[in-house]
Amino acid sequence: ASTVSAAHPNLVITAEDVEAMRQAVKQPGLFQQTYQQVKASLDEQMLLPITVPVPKDAGGGYTHERHKKNQYLMYNAGVMYQLTQQQKYADYVRDMLIEYAKLYPTLPIHPQKKSSNVGKLFWQGLNEAVWLVYTIQAYDAALPGISKADRDSIEQGVLRQVALFLSEQSPHTFNLVHNHGTWATAAVGMTGYVLNEPEWVEKALYDLDKSGKGGFLRQMQELFSPQGYYSEGPYYQRYALMPFVTFAKAIETNEPERKIFEYRDGLLLKAIDTTIQLSYNKLFFPLNDAIKSKGIDTIELVNGVAIKYGLTADPQLLSIAQLQNQILLTGDGLKVAQGIEQGLAQPYDFQTKVYGDSASGDKGALVILRQQAASAEQAVVFKATGQGMGHGHFDKLNWQFYDHGSEIVSDYGAARFLNVEAKFGGRYLPENDSYAKQTVAHNTLVVDETSHYNGNWRESEKHYPELLFFADNDQVAVTSAKVDSAYQDVWFKRTMAQLKLADDRTIVVDIVDANGERQHQYDLPVNYQGQLIETNFKLAGNTTSLTPVGKANGYQHLWLKALAEPQAGMNKITWLNEENNRFYSYSTLTTAETQVLFTQTGANDPDFNLRNQHSFILRVPTAKLHTFVSVLEPHGEYNPSKEYTLNGSSQLTVLAFDRQREIDVVELAFVDGGRYLLAISNGKQVTSTSQSTFSHQGQSYTFQGRFSLLQLD
Amino acid sequence: ASTVSAAHPNLVITAEDVEAMRQAVKQPGLFQQTYQQVKASLDEQMLLPITVPVPKDAGGGYTHERHKKNQYLMYNAGVMYQLTQQQKYADYVRDMLIEYAKLYPTLPIHPQKKSSNVGKLFWQGLNEAVWLVYTIQAYDAALPGISKADRDSIEQGVLRQVALFLSEQSPHTFNLVHNHGTWATAAVGMTGYVLNEPEWVEKALYDLDKSGKGGFLRQMQELFSPQGYYSEGPYYQRYALMPFVTFAKAIETNEPERKIFEYRDGLLLKAIDTTIQLSYNKLFFPLNDAIKSKGIDTIELVNGVAIKYGLTADPQLLSIAQLQNQILLTGDGLKVAQGIEQGLAQPYDFQTKVYGDSASGDKGALVILRQQAASAEQAVVFKATGQGMGHGHFDKLNWQFYDHGSEIVSDYGAARFLNVEAKFGGRYLPENDSYAKQTVAHNTLVVDETSHYNGNWRESEKHYPELLFFADNDQVAVTSAKVDSAYQDVWFKRTMAQLKLADDRTIVVDIVDANGERQHQYDLPVNYQGQLIETNFKLAGNTTSLTPVGKANGYQHLWLKALAEPQAGMNKITWLNEENNRFYSYSTLTTAETQVLFTQTGANDPDFNLRNQHSFILRVPTAKLHTFVSVLEPHGEYNPSKEYTLNGSSQLTVLAFDRQREIDVVELAFVDGGRYLLAISNGKQVTSTSQSTFSHQGQSYTFQGRFSLLQLD
Numbered sequence A, B: 001a002s003t004v005s006a007a008h009p010n011l012v013i014t015a016e017d018v019e020a021m022r023q024a025v026k027q028p029g030l031f032q033q034t035y036q037q038v039k040a041s042l043d044e045q046m047l048l049p050i051t052v053p054v055p056k057d058a059g060g061g062y063t064h065e066r067h068k069k070n071q072y073l074m075y076n077a078g079v080m081y082q083l084t085q086q087q088k089y090a091d092y093v094r095d096m097l098i099e100y101a102k103l104y105p106t107l108p109i110h111p112q113k114k115s116s117n118v119g120k121l122f123w124q125g126l127n128e129a130v131w132l133v134y135t136i137q138a139y140d141a142a143l144p145g146i147s148k149a150d151r152d153s154i155e156q157g158v159l160r161q162v163a164l165f166l167s168e169q170s171p172h173t174f175n176l177v178h179n180h181g182t183w184a185t186a187a188v189g190m191t192g193y194v195l196n197e198p199e200w201v202e203k204a205l206y207d208l209d210k211s212g213k214g215g216f217l218r219q220m221q222e223l224f225s226p227q228g229y230y231s232e233g234p235y236y237q238r239y240a241l242m243p244f245v246t247f248a249k250a251i252e253t254n255e256p257e258r259k260i261f262e263y264r265d266g267l268l269l270k271a272i273d274t275t276i277q278l279s280y281n282k283l284f285f286p287l288n289d290a291i292k293s294k295g296i297d298t299i300e301l302v303n304g305v306a307i308k309y310g311l312t313a314d315p316q317l318l319s320i321a322q323l324q325n326q327i328l329l330t331g332d333g334l335k336v337a338q339g340i341e342q343g344l345a346q347p348y349d350f351q352t353k354v355y356g357d358s359a360s361g362d363k364g365a366l367v368i369l370r371q372q373a374a375s376a377e378q379a380v381v382f383k384a385t386g387q388g389m390g391h392g393h394f395d396k397l398n399w400q401f402y403d404h405g406s407e408i409v410s411d412y413g414a415a416r417f418l419n420v421e422a423k424f425g426g427r428y429l430p431e432n433d434s435y436a437k438q439t440v441a442h443n444t445l446v447v448d449e450t451s452h453y454n455g456n457w458r459e460s461e462k463h464y465p466e467l468l469f470f471a472d473n474d475q476v477a478v479t480s481a482k483v484d485s486a487y488q489d490v491w492f493k494r495t496m497a498q499l500k501l502a503d504d505r506t507i508v509v510d511i512v513d514a515n516g517e518r519q520h521q522y523d524l525p526v527n528y529q530g531q532l533i534e535t536n537f538k539l540a541g542n543t544t545s546l547t548p549v550g551k552a553n554g555y556q557h558l559w560l561k562a563l564a565e566p567q568a569g570m571n572k573i574t575w576l577n578e579e580n581n582r583f584y585s586y587s588t589l590t591t592a593e594t595q596v597l598f599t600q601t602g603a604n605d606p607d608f609n610l611r612n613q614h615s616f617i618l619r620v621p622t623a624k625l626h627t628f629v630s631v632l633e634p635h636g637e638y639n640p641s642k643e644y645t646l647n648g649s650s651q652l653t654v655l656a657f658d659r660q661r662e663i664d665v666v667e668l669a670f671v672d673g674g675r676y677l678l679a680i681s682n683g684k685q686v687t688s689t690s691q692s693t694f695s696h697q698g699q700s701y702t703f704q705g706r707f708s709l710l711q712l713d
């Protein structure tokens, strides 16, 4: 059913692209700059002897790194051959592949083999597949400059062998609906196009037995939700995306009739958008085991944005490409460079949106609320997703808050110093399990100092939160979700609202209901970023000795800096974020029993592995039912350089909460006299035309739909 | 002896400037943008009624802030009158001054008077002088649009009265050789030019009795060192500079024959340069009670740079103006805007230099060592200055280190949240005295857990360190200083060298000699910025309880996180700076008795007033004499975004120290095989031709001058 092209290159870069690229490298501009940099660096490397060592080392070791380096060198040499038409670049690809063709047939399974996904050049088949994805592109580009005899040696000696090893000889991985399977099918399918093996393409797309039970299309079907969300979160999503968009682009080039980018309602293009949407100020939201400094400038997303721009010419993608600040030497990369240079870039439309989790999209959700505040964008991340497998955190109904460019209420992310040998070999630190994954490291309910699902991710995988509702208009976004499986006899529910009030005041309202059959201790931590400025209640600081808050489940890592027992009512905690120099106040309604614990990471951390993180924990020592009602309010500005401080204290004067049957009523008032009523209808069947009625101070109010925000006189 | 001009304006802005400025506001560009912003903001304010309240409140209070606001409104209206030639702006200045002319004669001394420097409009005469500096410029600009009758009312009712109050009626302040005196003389002198009172100018310059014992010239003579260093440090220097350059510019305009900018070998122009030099990556070195976010973009230095550029047209100043990103609506501001727009800006020449302290320049010194490292500039700040009065810290021979844009070995600066009401009214916090000023908050020798001069600044003011030597070439800069007055029976000496080795490796060598007559405990703290990565010795971490390191002198604020007792020899501590993602290793030679304490601020801090600061303290529990020999080595890069880590461990393999009579010999070797000998001659009389001889591993070496750096094979 497939037609295979005889032109080369014809995968991600096409012969037609090459024509335009050859013109572009002669003109000053972004594309030429990249070309010159890549060429200079490659020319330097080509002065060194070709090195194709016998595989020996595990990840990070010499032979591992060398074979990785070779794949990039060949790739760049292939592209450079096309751009310069200088034979030396084709010769370089040929010479290196001839070495691989001599070596590969002699190789057993890698001596350091790891897990079931074994390789020959590498300890993992995953790396072998990545190697082939780059190498087949290199070969495709250099092919017109390689003699028939050499082509035969290379194809027989290495390319076919690797492709067969990754497919027929590794059926478990190849058919697997998992990121590793995607790399394998991409590698084999692309090789099929170049070597004119349509059957390989069919198997890559539909499983070795062509049943469609496995293969690339099944992976597209199952690894993303309909909204393009990948269950491990954006840090992993941008990595998972790479083989998808690369192979899809090759399919589009060779067989546009497959309409691969239209598959599943344009799933891959949605997934690229989602990866961008799940970021703030260039960095990905740190869901699960994320390294917090990863963001939209990663190479995987540079690829995704270029390919999507090539297909759609959406000018908003250019503003992302500007932030990425990296141009690819591909046809799409050229289009991006030209678009930027022509001044076509438009701001990216970051949206308030619900991202369903799981293949069906209905097993929990990630909800992003965004609002334009006075001079910068604000974002609320509400995580009501499934577990996200082994890298998932025990953070059901966690929230994060961003304002004015900075993280304000945060997630610790992963406890890891990536590749720093002295820090546990650069791997996930023991504190990743003992602290970062635990519920108390998050901003969500902890019952009896134990983590959700007792910290058992396989158990958690079986369950997911129920998204109760989401609704919004220009001023208000409201969402609510419930979890009944994280604890034996406790279910809990969280409703969050982002409100834009008069005077560009934007706040977050948070209502957490804990419902136990028996008495429990309920903790609600808030991990805040900044320096504590004031509380409107007395702090009992531990000034001459510190001890850990608890013994396990992350609590053993928290020093108890102060314990407060505020009077019942509205209590406030104000901090100053020192990155954006803004103030934030958390106002919460407490009962007479509520305690507030002020903590700092660092206990039971003999190797100084944990970063400094401060939190306060609202604690209800014993209750069956409890409702936490809180408001987070950004306010004011600290400008020591210009020597002024504006509104350093909370402006909220009234916070009151009333539950009338299924309606939650929150009253808010501010020092400037602004008074508001927020009403949220929690009914299951509420539609946009449903009528709800509540009373407040003797007056009756009726509203339509899920919520109402009234400004009182 | 003085001629007074009849043209207006004729102070900082001249009639000639105005011609050019009127043209410039018609052309698109930086100057026009500023003009439009200032005009829009002023026009909005001018819609509100003029408000000149009876003085009542202290600093920060309503009437205080209102009179300050009025001075800026009048100033901008005066300038706007000149630029637009619209009568309404002159009327606005007139109307407000008429109100002041009615009010001022009725005023007693301000009810909230503070100290001996009293005011009428304000609680301090200082504010009154600042008010007049702005207001006389406003009047000078608006004068051509004000009727003779109104001028008389204004001059008699307020301008003359304020000038007389600040001079004849406040002789103590007016004649004072102090920042407050400078504002008073500037205000009165500038008023003298506008009101044609040459006698006032004479008194402003030479004291009320014209003896020259006080007055502006005496202030220029005594408040700065010959290198333009102001004893309180750059944070205060930029503030002190404002009245100096403003009045000097007015003198230059009216009486160029006084050659005020040539006075004392061009002192004021030097002082502007010095203020810029005492910064790194836009921020001032935080010496003494400095707010750390203050930098070269403060309005005082924007003024200084513009005025200096107007005089010198030095294109390096334009690169500073670009960083300041603020254009002034003055003739000099226009020149700056045009220079930038013409692309004339050149990089500023930040220098390795000795800044003598005190009027004579020989009572201690601040030494700045700079070196261009691989991709960024490095700076060492060595503070061998006098106390710097009441805002000084007890930090004799302290050092700070900057690399790759970030603070690496740091000074806490001031413990203060400027203007944040909740933090002790925005004033200096109690922790400023109890911690930030104390010696242990610095990176210098602490004897027996007591601060230098027992924390008595008046005692410290009587003494100063002795700068022993400074010498440099392209690869090496060496300096040394000694203090014999900070402790009763201990003197100490510190020698610091910044070395540029092969492969762009730049390191700092630090030798501290403590010499007591009796046994003492010697502590050498290093306040580092970053996350601890590794030590080559065992840490005994306090994992389940923390207690303060000590009881007083700042030690009560330090939690003891770990205590180590490393084996004698070269011991290493590596941290990762998370701002620039670079690694830093501190390698030090320890004896068998040396302990290393790892600390963190936060103990005895019930109000969470202290920022988190980490340090390690090298401790010699009992000794009469001890020499600390250490190397700080920047290395490697952490790039979690691109997923690589380079040289995460220290590259230094050998650190050895040998003292041969007056010669210190430091041997260094690195993993890449580079071996070096640094020899420093400590002799008192060493000149550039002196010969010194030392031996190393049986070989004899001779060198000329203060130091020698040899690369061994």
Ligand SMILES: [Zn+2]
Pocket (backbone or CB within 6 Å): A286, A287, A288, A289, A393, A395, A411, A412, A413, A436, A437, A442
């Ligand atoms: Zn997490």
Ligand SMILES: [Zn+2]
Pocket (backbone or CB within 6 Å): B286, B287, B288, B289, B393, B395, B411, B412, B413, B436, B437, B442
């Ligand atoms: Zn200090």
